[in-house]
Amino acid sequence: MRVHLDDVQTTADPSSGPTAKISARGIGRSFGTGPGAVHALGPLDLDIGEGEFVSLVGPSGCGKSTFVRLVAGLLPPTFGEMTVRIEGDPPAPIATVFQGFGIFPWKTVLGNVKFALAAAGVERRDANERAMRWLARLGLADFADAYPETLSGGMRQRVAIARALATEPQILLMDEPFAAIDAQMREMLQEELLTISQTERRTVVFVTHSLEEALVLADRVVVMTARPGTLLSETRVPFGRPRDTRVREGPEFGRLRVDLWTHLRDEVQAQMAGQRGGTAQATL
Ligand SMILES: Nc1ncnc2c1ncn2[C@@H]1O[C@H](COP(=O)(O)OP(=O)(O)O)[C@@H](O)[C@H]1O
Ligand SMILES: [Mg+2]
Numbered sequence: 001m002r003v004h005l006d007d008v009q010t011t012a013d014p015s016s017g018p019t020a021k022i023s024a025r026g027i028g029r030s031f032g033t034g035p036g037a038v039h040a041l042g043p044l045d046l047d048i049g050e051g052e053f054v055s056l057v058g059p060s061g062c063g064k065s066t067f068v069r070l071v072a073g074l075l076p077p078t079f080g081e082m083t084v085r086i087e088g089d090p091p092a093p094i095a096t097v098f099q100g101f102g103i104f105p106w107k108t109v110l111g112n113v114k115f116a117l118a119a120a121g122v123e124r125r126d127a128n129e130r131a132m133r134w135l136a137r138l139g140l141a142d143f144a145d146a147y148p149e150t151l152s153g154g155m156r157q158r159v160a161i162a163r164a165l166a167t168e169p170q171i172l173l174m175d176e177p178f179a180a181i182d183a184q185m186r187e188m189l190q191e192e193l194l195t196i197s198q199t200e201r202r203t204v205v206f207v208t209h210s211l212e213e214a215l216v217l218a219d220r221v222v223v224m225t226a227r228p229g230t231l232l233s234e235t236r237v238p239f240g241r242p243r244d245t246r247v248r249e250g251p252e253f254g255r256l257r258v259d260l261w262t263h264l265r266d267e268v269q270a271q272m273a274g275q276r277g278g279t280a281q282a283t284l
Contacts, residue, residue, distance in 0.1 A: 019085060020047035021171065021203040022071055027080035028228065029066050039228040041066045043080055046222065046231060050085075051201035055214035057264065058224030058232070059271035064207045067229070068175045071205060072096055086170060092120035095169035097160050099176040103148050109135065110144040113163045120167040134166040135159075138192060154185030161189070165196065172197075175207045190216055191245050198242040211260045215253060216245050223263050226270040233263045 028042025041063030048054050056064050069075040070082050072094055086093040095116075103112045113131035122130060135141050138158040148156050157177060164172060178186045194217060197204055208214050214221045215237055223232045235256065239247045247253055 019050070020083075021050045021052070021085050022046070022048040022205070023083040023085075024067075024070075025081045025083075027067075027070060027077050027082050029063065029070060029075065030078045041070075041227075041229045042077075044224075044230050048203060048205065050203060053197055053204040053206065053217060053219045055218035055221045056205060056207045056224065057209065057211060057214050057221065057260070058229055059226045059264070059268045060209070061271065062224045062227045062267070063229035064224065065175050068096070068173050068205060068207060071171070072173055084171065090168075090170065091122075092116075092167040092169055094171045094173060095164035095167050096173045096175070097157075097164045097177045099179045103156060103159050103163065105148050108145050108147055109140055109151070109159050112148070112159055113166050116163045116167055122167075131162075131166055134162040137165075137196065138162045152185070154181050154189065157181055157189065158192075161193070169202065171203045171205070173205050176209065177206075178213070179209065186213075187245055193217065194242070194244060211257050211264070212248060215239075215256055215260070216243075216248055221260060223260060224267075226267045226274065232267060233260075235260060 024044055024046045026043040026045060028044065029040050031038045031040055040061075044063075044067065056067065058064055066075065070077055071084060073084070084094070104115065107115060110128075110131055113134060114127050117127040117131060118124070132141065132144065135144055138161060140155065140158055140162060143151065143155065148159065151159070157180075161177070178189050181189065190213060197217075206214070206217055211221075218237050221235045221237060223235075224230065225232045237256070238252065
């Protein structure tokens with residue numbers, strides 16, 4: 001049970017081909033002990049390559065957020081091993097974007113991004129320029145001095161994305177970042193994320209309950225079983241890059257979506273059975 005942040009220079013074996021950026025081996029997590037313990041996740045084996053964009057889908061409560069927290073090092077695993085390979089010695093190798101935005105209401109938009117840069121050790125004189133550059137990329141330049149409460153949900157989520165990307169992380173972890181956003185804004189944010197992730201390839205783990213969103217964005221879609229979440233299927237997404245959100249209009253897209261849903265349906269039913277008598281809705 002180890003979580004290490006390895007320096008690639010000292011651990012990479014050049015003869016072993018491309019090494020995984022994130023490597024989970026028999027990883028799992030339980031919460032609590034005794035009869036009330038919840039086995040949330042695993043054992044799960046998953047390798048995510050350098051520069052790869054992986055979407056993670058699975059029934060509600062199957063451990064997706066738990067997996068993200070294990071990768072981020074916010075939570076230790078109960079069993080198994082998580083290796084996250086970081087090159088060099090960057091101050092902020094991993095950035096996260098969660099559903100609830102997580103931006104500070106008492107700071108301006110610019111203040112939020114600069115706060116993250118300060119935490120990442122970026123010098124004050126560089127931070128302003130870098131923050132403004134990322135705000136501009138996400139269409140927020142005119143809102144630098146605004147407070148979050150004056151912005152729409154979609155714009156607040158853009159602030160969260162700008163803040164995460166401004167730290168120039170090697171790994172970007174996004175946990176249902178667009179779940180609370182209306183359909184049109186969501187598509188715009190997908191488009192922006194595609195553009196950004198295709199200009200500067202980063203390793204991205206993107207949790208979503210939308211199969212369509214998973215297919216539009218990712219190089220590979222990983223489907224998890226009902227809790228405790230293990231690997232159910234992996235699908236390599238055949239659409240080339242750069243791509244845009246119009247890939248969803250093609251016939252192959254519909255076929256892939258149906259295939260994924262076929263994998264997932266039984267798991268959602270298993271999750272419903274597990275909640276028999278409860279009030280929870282069966283959702284992805
Ligand atoms: N801190 C915690 N304490 C107790 N149970 C937790 C905790 N975090 C998550 N769980 C439980 O672990 C399971 C997986 O949760 P989560 O990873 O949030 O699932 P998902 O993101 O796939 O919906 C759920 O049953 C959840 O209630
Ligand atoms: Mg979750």
